[in-house]
Amino acid sequence: MLKKPLSAVTWLCIFIMAFVSHPAWLQKPSKRKTPAQLKAANCCEEVKELKAQVANLSSLLSELNKKQERDWVSVVMQVMELESNSKRMESRLTDAESKYSEMNNQIDIMQLQAAQTVTQTSADAIYDCSSLYQKNYRISGVYKLPPDDFLGSPELEVFCDMETSGGGWTIIQRRKSGLVSFYRDWKQYKQGFGSIRGDFWLGNEHIHRLSRQPTRLRVEMEDWEGNLRYAEYSHFVLGNELNSYRLFLGNYTGNVGNDALQYHNNTAFSTKDKDNDNCLDKCAQLRKGGYWYNCCTDSNLNGVYYRLGEHNKHLDGITWYGWHGSTYSLKQVEMKIRPEDFKP
Numbered sequence: 001m002l003k004k005p006l007s008a009v010t011w012l013c014i015f016i017m018a019f020v021s022h023p024a025w026l027q028k029p030s031k032r033k034t035p036a037q038l039k040a041a042n043c044c045e046e047v048k049e050l051k052a053q054v055a056n057l058s059s060l061l062s063e064l065n066k067k068q069e070r071d072w073v074s075v076v077m078q079v080m081e082l083e084s085n086s087k088r089m090e091s092r093l094t095d096a097e098s099k100y101s102e103m104n105n106q107i108d109i110m111q112l113q114a115a116q117t118v119t120q121t122s123a124d125a126i127y128d129c130s131s132l133y134q135k136n137y138r139i140s141g142v143y144k145l146p147p148d149d150f151l152g153s154p155e156l157e158v159f160c161d162m163e164t165s166g167g168g169w170t171i172i173q174r175r176k177s178g179l180v181s182f183y184r185d186w187k188q189y190k191q192g193f194g195s196i197r198g199d200f201w202l203g204n205e206h207i208h209r210l211s212r213q214p215t216r217l218r219v220e221m222e223d224w225e226g227n228l229r230y231a232e233y234s235h236f237v238l239g240n241e242l243n244s245y246r247l248f249l250g251n252y253t254g255n256v257g258n259d260a261l262q263y264h265n266n267t268a269f270s271t272k273d274k275d276n277d278n279c280l281d282k283c284a285q286l287r288k289g290g291y292w293y294n295c296c297t298d299s300n301l302n303g304v305y306y307r308l309g310e311h312n313k314h315l316d317g318i319t320w321y322g323w324h325g326s327t328y329s330l331k332q333v334e335m336k337i338r339p340e341d342f343k344p
C-alpha cells in the first residue's frame with residue numbers, strides 16, 4: 001500500500017544522493033579505453049601532430065616569406081641606397097673635380113708667385129751693389145737699383161765700389177769734398193742727402209733695409225798725410241726707425257790700430273732734433289752731426305768737414321780717436337756695406 005510511493009521517493013533520493021556525492025560519475029568517461037577508442041585517439045594525436053607540423057611549417061614558410069620579403073626589401077633598399085650613394089658620389093666627384101680645377105688654378109698662381117719669389121730672392125734680384133757685381137757689373141760708379149715691390153724697396157741711386165777687397169760694396173757714406181753739410185735733422189738722415197758722386201749719406205731707412213741680410217761694414221779713412229786705413233765689422237745691423245736706427249756691430253778687423261766704433265755699438269742714432277744718446281749733453285749738437293752718439297764720441301764720421309790747416313783744432317770734426325785722437329779731422333772717409341756671404 002504505502003510501499004510503492006515510498007520506494008519511488010527512496011530511489012529518487014538515492015539517485016540524488018549519488019549524483020551529489022559523485023557528480024563526475026555521470027560525466028567522466030572511463031580512463032581506460034577500448035582498442036577502437038585507442039586507435040581513434042592515436043590517429044587524432046598523429047593528425048594533431050601533423051597539423052601542428054604543417055602549422056609549424058606554414059608558419060616557418062610564412063616567416064621565411066616574410067624574411068625573404070624583408071630581405072628583398074632590404075636588398076631593394078640597399079640597391080636604392082647604393083644608387084643614391086653613387087649619385088651622391090657622382091655629385092661629390094663633380095664637386096671635387098671643380099674644386100680640383102680651382103685648386104689647380106690656385107696652384108698655377110702659387111707656382112707663378114713662387115717663381116717670382118725665387119727670381120726675386122735669387123741672385124737675379126738687384127738688391128744692392130753685390131747683386132750687380134754678380135751680374136757682371138764690375139766698374140765702380142753710380143748705378144740705379146730698380147724699385148722692387150717684393151722687397152718693398154724704391155728706386156735707389158747708389159755708388160758701387162767694385163774694386164776694394166773684391167768689390168760688391170754699396171757705399172752708404174762719403175766725406176771727401178766738404179761741400180755738403182752733415183749737420184742735418186732726423187728726417188734728412190732718414191731719407192738720405194748729399195750728392196752720390198761727392199759727399200752723401202745714403203739714408204738710415206735704406207741702410208736699415210740693406211742690412212736686413214747678414215752684412216759687413218767697411219770704413220775707409222785717409223788722413224791729410226795721405227795715409228790710408230780701414231776698419232771692418234761683421235754682423236753690421238742698423239735697426240729700424242722704431243729702434244732709432246740703433247747700430248749693431250760684430251768683431252773688428254782692420255789696420256787702423258784702435259777700433260773707435262765699438263764704443264758706439266748698441267747705441268741709437270741721434271740728430272740735432274732727436275737726442276737718443278747716453279749723455280746729459282746733446283751730443284749731436286756738440287759734435288755737429290748725426291751719429292750713434294754714446295757719451296759722446298770715440299769717432300764722429302758725420303762731423304764737420306775741416307780743411308787742411310783747420311783739421312786739427314776742433315772737437316766736432318770727422319774724428320777717429322784710435323788713430324789721430326779727438327781733434328784730428330780726417331781728409332776722406334767712406335763707409336760701405338756688402339753681404340756677409342759675398343764671394344768675388
Ligand SMILES: *[C@@H]1O[C@H](CO)[C@@H](O)[C@H](O)[C@H]1NC(C)=O
Nearest residue numbers: 052053054055056057059060
Ligand atoms: C616547429 O618545429 C621546430 C623544429 O622542427 C621546433 O623547434 C619548434 O618549436 C616548432 N614550433 C611549433 C610552433 O611547433
Ligand SMILES: *[C@@H]1O[C@H](CO)[C@@H](O)[C@H](O)[C@H]1NC(C)=O
Nearest residue numbers: 248249250251252262265266
Ligand atoms: C755689440 O752689441 C751687441 C749687443 O749688446 C753685442 O751682442 C755684441 O757682441 C757687441 N759687439 C761688439 C763687437 O762688442
Ligand SMILES: *[C@@H]1O[C@H](CO)[C@@H](O)[C@H](O)[C@H]1NC(C)=O
Nearest residue numbers: 233234235236249250251252
Ligand atoms: C768675436 O770674437 C770673439 C773672440 O775672439 C768670439 O768669441 C766671438 O764669437 C766673435 N763674435 C763674432 C760675432 O764674430
Ligand SMILES: [Ca+2]
Nearest residue numbers: 279280281282
Ligand atoms: Ca742727451
